[in-house]
Amino acid sequence: MTAITVLLVDDHLVVRSGLRALLGTQPDISVVAEAASGEEALQLLEQGPVSVVMMDLAMGPGMDGIEAIRTIRERRKGQAILVFTTYDSDADIVRAVDAGAMGYLLKDAAPDEIFAAIRGAVQGRSVMSAPVASRLFQQLRNPDEILTPREAELLSLLTEGLSNRELGQRLFISEATVKTHLAHIYAKLGVDTRAAAIATAIRREGMR
Amino acid sequence: MTAITVLLVDDHLVVRSGLRALLGTQPDISVVAEAASGEEALQLLEQGPVSVVMMDLAMGPGMDGIEAIRTIRERRKGQAILVFTTYDSDADIVRAVDAGAMGYLLKDAAPDEIFAAIRGAVQGRSVMSAPVASRLFQQLRNPDEILTPREAELLSLLTEGLSNRELGQRLFISEATVKTHLAHIYAKLGVDTRAAAIATAIRREGMR
DNA sequence: CCGTCTCTCAACCTTTTGGCTGATACGGCT
DNA sequence: AGCCGTATCAGCCAAAAGGTTGAGAGACGG
Numbered sequence: 001m002t003a004i005t006v007l008l009v010d011d012h013l014v015v016r017s018g019l020r021a022l023l024g025t026q027p028d029i030s031v032v033a034e035a036a037s038g039e040e041a042l043q044l045l046e047q048g049p050v051s052v053v054m055m056d057l058a059m060g061p062g063m064d065g066i067e068a069i070r071t072i073r074e075r076r077k078g079q080a081i082l083v084f085t086t087y088d089s090d091a092d093i094v095r096a097v098d099a100g101a102m103g104y105l106l107k108d109a110a111p112d113e114i115f116a117a118i119r120g121a122v123q124g125r126s127v128m129s130a131p132v133a134s135r136l137f138q139q140l141r142n143p144d145e146i147l148t149p150r151e152a153e154l155l156s157l158l159t160e161g162l163s164n165r166e167l168g169q170r171l172f173i174s175e176a177t178v179k180t181h182l183a184h185i186y187a188k189l190g191v192d193t194r195a196a197a198i199a200t201a202i203r204r205e206g207m208r
Numbered sequence: 209m210t211a212i213t214v215l216l217v218d219d220h221l222v223v224r225s226g227l228r229a230l231l232g233t234q235p236d237i238s239v240v241a242e243a244a245s246g247e248e249a250l251q252l253l254e255q256g257p258v259s260v261v262m263m264d265l266a267m268g269p270g271m272d273g274i275e276a277i278r279t280i281r282e283r284r285k286g287q288a289i290l291v292f293t294t295y296d297s298d299a300d301i302v303r304a305v306d307a308g309a310m311g312y313l314l315k316d317a318a319p320d321e322i323f324a325a326i327r328g329a330v331q332g333r334s335v336m337s338a339p340v341a342s343r344l345f346q347q348l349r350n351p352d353e354i355l356t357p358r359e360a361e362l363l364s365l366l367t368e369g370l371s372n373r374e375l376g377q378r379l380f381i382s383e384a385t386v387k388t389h390l391a392h393i394y395a396k397l398g399v400d401t402r403a404a405a406i407a408t409a410i411r412r413e414g415m416r
Numbered sequence: 417c418c419g420t421c422t423c424t425c426a427a428c429c430t431t432t433t434g435g436c437t438g439a440t441a442c443g444g445c446t
Numbered sequence: 447a448g449c450c451g452t453a454t455c456a457g458c459c460a461a462a463a464g465g466t467t468g469a470g471a472g473a474c475g476g
Contacts, residue, residue, distance in 0.1 A: 148421085150422075150423065151422095173424070173425085174424075175425095176426055176427090177424050180423085181423085
């Protein structure tokens with residue numbers, strides 16, 4: 001069995017060293033590099049391949065995790081990437097998987113789960129935390145509830161607290177169209193006021 | 209110089225081991241116990257004193273960090289407690305300090321900052337991350353913008369997407385009173401719609 | 417080619433919200 | 447005793463938001 005090499009990408013020093021300590025207990029896994037940002041991760045990957053990249057999604061200013069995943073997958077086809085993050089928002093999960101992540105782990109995952117995900121990732125298997133998987137399935141089961149791109153755009157602006165008039169101006173559409181989109185969004189989210197839409201958007205979709 | 213003993217309280221295993229590894233580099237600091245919840249922390253403290261408690265605020269189900277801080281301070285007067293968390297929301301900072309925390313560190317703080325905070329805490333000095341301190345000062349400079357307890361309560365419910373009528377029913381007050389409170393909240397937050405109030409509340413106050 | 421989806425817009429009407437003014441009551445502080 | 451902050455309520459009016467129906471233009475796939 002060849003050793004599995006890991007690159008850690010997380011802007012929090014404590015998380016990196018914690019993960020390093022945790023993975024150090026496994027003889028077949030070794031952390032060979034750490035990066036505090038997406039840019040740094042790309043740089044490090046230039047210098048040599050690793051079996052798996054473990055990446056946080058929220059990483060302060062600059063390139064975010066999703067962007068980093070997409071860029072890495074463009075440059076190194078087939079690179080195994082695991083998302084290791086605190087939150088399990090629907091939007092993040094879908095976008096991460098879409099960008100090319102092999103798995104999605106939460107930071108409170110059990111050690112065994114983390115080890116299994118890493119070993120699975122190098123073999124091309126996709127492993128994710130149970131709560132994450134259930135959210136993904138829920139998305140697939142209810143395609144009616146998936147917002148169209150335009151609706152998602154509008155919802156995103158909605159969470160900034162804009163009025164219908166302002167939304168129209170921002171998106172270069174009439175107020176009437178804004179109201180139409182909103183009506184569709186409300187139906188899909190199962191709410192009937194913009195306040196509730198904002199609340200569920202932020203809580204469900206992680207729009208912060 | 210006596211050794212400083214530390215109790216780590218965080219529901220994330222990786223954060224605990226990361227912090228343990230980091231603090232292990234300092235000869236005068238040693239992590240003597242770890243807890244994954246507020247309840248567990250209280251139990252451990254029964255068994256013996258520590259110099260400093262380092263506590264996360266968000267810890268899954270059960271007792272939250274603020275509650276844990278308050279309880280610890282009740283049982284062991286003078287116990288030094290440092291908050292070590294990811295987010296720097298105004299509300300959390302104020303409540304943590306109010307509950308009796310000696311300092312407030314962000315998880316992306318530099319190692320030296322963390323060491324300094326721990327050493328300061330055992331000496332009774334209060335140390336906090338720069339962004340945290342600036343937020344605290346801002347609160348003190350603008351007392352006009354501090355919400356009254358009732359207003360905060362209402363704002364919290366507002367972020368759930370309730371209508372004025374529902375707010376009134378929940379709080380056992382008339383819709384007229386709800387509107388009065390809302391008007392005051394809008395003025396203090398510097399907004400003029402409930403949507404914007406929800407947006408700023410969630411972003412500024414960390415009401416998730 | 418036709419159906420479906422998406423995005424766009426309009427008119428109409430009801431409900432909700434926001435702005436304003438004013439009022440009562442209670443507690444604490446001076 | 448008087449003042450201030452907080453919490454409570456009312457009424458009025460204008461603005462914003464929500465519900466409904468209908469409809470046209472592209473795009474895309476069967």
